[in-house]
Amino acid sequence: MASAxxxxxxxxxxxxxxxxxxxxxxxxxxxxxxxxLVLFRILQxxxxxxxxxxxxxxxxxxxxxxxxxxxxxxxxxxKGSGSDVSPEPFRPGIxxxxxxxxxxxxxxxxxxxxxxxxxxVRAVLPxxxxxxxxxxx
Numbered sequence: 001m002a003s004a005x006x007x008x009x010x011x012x013x014x015x016x017x018x019x020x021x022x023x024x025x026x027x028x029x030x031x032x033x034x035x036x037l038v039l040f041r042i043l044q045x046x047x048x049x050x051x052x053x054x055x056x057x058x059x060x061x062x063x064x065x066x067x068x069x070x071x072x073x074x075x076x077x078x079k080g081s082g083s084d085v086s087p088e089p090f091r092p093g094i095x096x097x098x099x100x101x102x103x104x105x106x107x108x109x110x111x112x113x114x115x116x117x118x119x120x121v122r123a124v125l126p127x128x129x130x131x132x133x134x135x136x137x
Contacts, residue, residue, distance in 0.1 A: 001036040002028045005043060005063060016051045023062045031070045035125050038102045039072045045095045046074035046121050054078025056118060065127065073122045080114040
């Protein structure tokens, strides 16, 4: 997940001109194919939405995990929804609907908060317990 996220974020920043700060622990374990795919697709959708809609010149991406969950958080400093700059009420499009479905399929949680200081998307997914994992590791 870490190398794919780094590759995608670097390419996105080059193509879009948006400065993206990526925060990933040095020793991020593999998260499982399904979890990694969902987090990667959410990362793609979030950065695409920032480029198309927010007007933000910066974004922060945080990826992490513990023994039970993996998470992705994407924050921008754009106009957000429901702000004075964007008086339209927030209506999720097909991309956000797709993110919600992907997260729901893995029994996860997707939080989206948006306002005058930008938008934050946070996805939290449960990790399958590994057969060889012990409580002393």
